[in-house]
Amino acid sequence: MFAYVVRRVLATIPVMAIVALFVFSLLYIAPGDPAAVIAGDQATPEDVERIRQSLGLDRPYLVRFGSWVFDIMRGDLGVSIFTNLPVVTMIKQRIEPTLSLMIVTLCLAVSIAVPMGVVAAWKVGTWIDRAVMGFAVLGFSVPVFVVGYLLAYIFALELDWLPVQGYTSFSQGFVPWIENLILPAVALGSVYIALIARITRATMLEVLQQDYIRTARAKGAGQTSILFLHALKNAAVPIVTVIGIGIALLIGGAVVTESVFAIPGLGRLTVDAILRRDYPVIQGVVLLFSFVYVLVNLAIDLLYTLFDPRIRY
Amino acid sequence: MALLEVENLQTHFRTPDGVNRAVDGLSFSVEAGETVAIVGESGCGKSVTSMSILRLIPEPPGKIAGSIRFNGRDLLKLSDREMRAVRGNEISMIFQEPMTSLNPVLTVGRQIGETLRLHQGMSASQAEARAVEMLKLVGIPEPQRRVKEYPHQLSGGMRQRVMIAIALACNPKLLIADEPTTALDVTIQAQILDLMRDLKRTVGAAIVIITHDLGVVAEVAERVIVMYAGRKVEEAAVDKLFGAPRHPYTQGLLGSMPKLGSSLTGEETRLQEIPGLVPSLKKKIEGCVFASRCPHTTDLCRKVAPALEEKAPGHIAACHYAIKEAVAA
Numbered sequence: 001m002f003a004y005v006v007r008r009v010l011a012t013i014p015v016m017a018i019v020a021l022f023v024f025s026l027l028y029i030a031p032g033d034p035a036a037v038i039a040g041d042q043a044t045p046e047d048v049e050r051i052r053q054s055l056g057l058d059r060p061y062l063v064r065f066g067s068w069v070f071d072i073m074r075g076d077l078g079v080s081i082f083t084n085l086p087v088v089t090m091i092k093q094r095i096e097p098t099l100s101l102m103i104v105t106l107c108l109a110v111s112i113a114v115p116m117g118v119v120a121a122w123k124v125g126t127w128i129d130r131a132v133m134g135f136a137v138l139g140f141s142v143p144v145f146v147v148g149y150l151l152a153y154i155f156a157l158e159l160d161w162l163p164v165q166g167y168t169s170f171s172q173g174f175v176p177w178i179e180n181l182i183l184p185a186v187a188l189g190s191v192y193i194a195l196i197a198r199i200t201r202a203t204m205l206e207v208l209q210q211d212y213i214r215t216a217r218a219k220g221a222g223q224t225s226i227l228f229l230h231a232l233k234n235a236a237v238p239i240v241t242v243i244g245i246g247i248a249l250l251i252g253g254a255v256v257t258e259s260v261f262a263i264p265g266l267g268r269l270t271v272d273a274i275l276r277r278d279y280p281v282i283q284g285v286v287l288l289f290s291f292v293y294v295l296v297n298l299a300i301d302l303l304y305t306l307f308d309p310r311i312r313y
Numbered sequence: 314m315a316l317l318e319v320e321n322l323q324t325h326f327r328t329p330d331g332v333n334r335a336v337d338g339l340s341f342s343v344e345a346g347e348t349v350a351i352v353g354e355s356g357c358g359k360s361v362t363s364m365s366i367l368r369l370i371p372e373p374p375g376k377i378a379g380s381i382r383f384n385g386r387d388l389l390k391l392s393d394r395e396m397r398a399v400r401g402n403e404i405s406m407i408f409q410e411p412m413t414s415l416n417p418v419l420t421v422g423r424q425i426g427e428t429l430r431l432h433q434g435m436s437a438s439q440a441e442a443r444a445v446e447m448l449k450l451v452g453i454p455e456p457q458r459r460v461k462e463y464p465h466q467l468s469g470g471m472r473q474r475v476m477i478a479i480a481l482a483c484n485p486k487l488l489i490a491d492e493p494t495t496a497l498d499v500t501i502q503a504q505i506l507d508l509m510r511d512l513k514r515t516v517g518a519a520i521v522i523i524t525h526d527l528g529v530v531a532e533v534a535e536r537v538i539v540m541y542a543g544r545k546v547e548e549a550a551v552d553k554l555f556g557a558p559r560h561p562y563t564q565g566l567l568g569s570m571p572k573l574g575s576s577l578t579g580e581e582t583r584l585q586e587i588p589g590l591v592p593s594l595k596k597k598i599e600g601c602v603f604a605s606r607c608p609h610t611t612d613l614c615r616k617v618a619p620a621l622e623e624k625a626p627g628h629i630a631a632c633h634y635a636i637k638e639a640v641a642a
Contacts (some may be wrong), residue, residue: 220397220429220432221431233419308417
């Protein structure tokens, strides 16, 4: 078991290295010269060249990559071209809203989608099943910003139950914090809920056909115990995998959701940085998102052993 | 009053192309402590009968009618909740596939303990202690260690022992064993049959054993019910059935049993087979259900269904010519 954990952790290192190389390359391949942007409209070619040198943009590609990685190791993601603040500081200022949004969305989605999928599988073919599947199709096909504006219109403007937009820090109390997050979390989570509910239903349908479910019935186990203990634990591996892969949806969706609900998080930071061609900030945020994604999936790989005793690498 | 009295049991399944009468008017009874075998070919309704007794048939598409009295109570009239209190407690069941009948993600101890916690209100630790005792009872070495293991760590024979431990944990009055040895190696089969016989003596449960293996029947059963096309065609004490089978179907079944050493004695014996297939259960059958495959069929057989009659004391069969056949044989 310990050897498995160590091996899995070590295996993420090359993945992270490749991710880093991609993140680094992507922006240098992208069109537009950051030096020219900084220099502004009136700059002479000499000015641009001077700025390029001061940023180290004239050095060879691999040298630049090497020193960039070296800086990251020391916790230095560079300095924003636009604000002159260290990227790490900017991320720290913006991380709480995004982290809150993602955690609330994740909890909301899992606690809604898994029971939904389980019940749909149990009541397969009935109107309940069809309603769940209909919702799933809707969740997949309606974009985040449409759901977001619709929710804001109904629950904030018309009914006045929840704030329209903005973010209140957790340090100012749980209630104002969660009030501001409910609508964004539902908007961001709708695709995610649809995805998890579908895979839960499909996996449960298969598991419920198994002989050991018949055994559980023959033992006199109740319906709840059969669904949530005997069956769901067997269905857990594919469900948890999809939850992990779906984190990518949350990251992509967070950028849009934060714009719709004016949440000052990393998503907004990314959008602003892209519009300004603020390369160090873009790199920093994308790198952070990628590492979070890799780490979440590592955690899920390790979780497998908890659900299925047959998995012991 | 018998422990189990099944009367006119009809288990039908609604399918897109008609109603499948898997069990059609079956009646039998089991006395306390008795071992009864139900035999027949694949598709004759044996397993559906056993699943019907515990009401494990999904309804719909299935539908169970008739009456199943257990200790005087009609199981078909119980609520779902009352039925759950019977399953695994007063009546328990073991299945054909030990490899797939245990839950792969729960420990053996947890699975044995589940019925104890459900039906006897034991705590988790009491249930585990009892699970260790049960494992010892069914002859699993190192029960203390095994109780914490998962099914994939056990062999097929051991898993069937675990299934038996689960089934007997609550001291049921009736154990239904649906092909308990079919999926096992021959040597393991013998061990499991021995175990069941021993445990029957200790626990005192009645056993209904469902099988197509007449060797198993001869080994464990006291009374035999032969089923064909969802109906009972013959019933007798085991020695009478093997000694003087009355129904041509039973005779065919016995004739198709390979005999050990028959090729060594020099007799050039071919295994007998019963020609044809079990008729479709989706059509109402006129006359005798076995008429299409019987070597002695007459016009009477094709027109009139034979009733179950006592052909000899304690020996009943459904055949117009049964007595004559017995004499001829």
